[in-house]
Amino acid sequence: MQAESLTGPQKNAVRSAKQYLSMQGFSRDGLIQQLSSDYGDGYKVADATVAVDSLNIDWNKQAVRSAKQYLSMRGFSCEGLIQQLSSSAGGKYTVSQATYGAQQAGACE
DSSP states (O other): OOGGGOOHHHHHHHHHHHHHHHHSOOOHHHHHHHHHSTTTTOOOHHHHHHHHHHSOOOHHHHHHHHHHHHHHHSOOOHHHHHHHHHSTTTTOOOHHHHHHHHHHTTOOO
């Protein structure tokens, strides 16, 4: 979707998404949840989804960022980190993205 076709709230959600991504790694689902949560920015889920999908984000790269952030806080086994990254209560990455992130962050053999 072209930026020109975004609504005002969607453009604002894009700005918010870029701010979050400048601070830490996010999965697609995690970023949409952050933008649409009452504890986050409170955007409508549809607006948050359009905003996130309008950005060109390398989700594998984000998974590596998140994996490194988790490892900076505490130790994880390879499987434990993949679980944390892919958990609905954790990073919300796909298992493939979580596996890539854990491997690239050095948690796996």
